Amino acid sequence: MSEIVLLSGSPSNPSRSDRVVSYLGELLEQENFSVSSVSVRDFSSEELFRGRYDSVAIQQLTALIQNAKGVIVGSPVYKGAYSGVLKALLDLLPQDVFQSTPVLPVMTGGGAGHLLALEYSLKPVLATLKAHNLKGLYFLDHQINKYQELPIVDEEILLRAKKQLNYFVEMIKRDTTLTAYSS
DSSP, X not given: OOEEEEEEOOOSSSOHHHHHHHHHHHXXXXXXXXXXXXXXXXXXXXXXXXXXXXXHHXXXXXXXXHTOSEEEEEEEOBTTXXXXXXXXXXXXXXXXXXXXXXXXXXXXXXXXXXXXXXXXXXXXXXXHTTOEEOOOEEEEXXXXXXXXXXXXXXXXXXXXXXXXXXXXXXXXXXXXXXXXXXX
């Protein structure tokens, strides 16, 4: 049906944020979406540290995102913000890479005090890249078991995640329908 890109900003493997983003991708695949997963770990430190925006890998990511119908961006909270390696990657992408694309931001953190990192760090940078930001999801570390098939262990949080994912799908379908009618 549509192409969805999952972008994980976690340098760790395994990772709670990675696992949640992957799980959301699995749910989208059950809805007949094709899903591509990309991690900051897929890029060399040379590309990221030296700002190699013209590297083949960065150009491929740019094309993948620009052709996507929707993107899910996930990151753990480090020092009150998304991961620095995700910032390094996002800095290499064109200013309008997410042009009007529905983007579902997802963050994981150790405490509720970091909840605002979603609103004050990740969402603004995605908006700068012209994303159509959705409300987003924030998970506490204890609500996730990265080793289980169903990683979201809190039933209420799982329902909220599915609700946001459904809204994400509705936005993609609406945008796809509007694009088809305007062509």
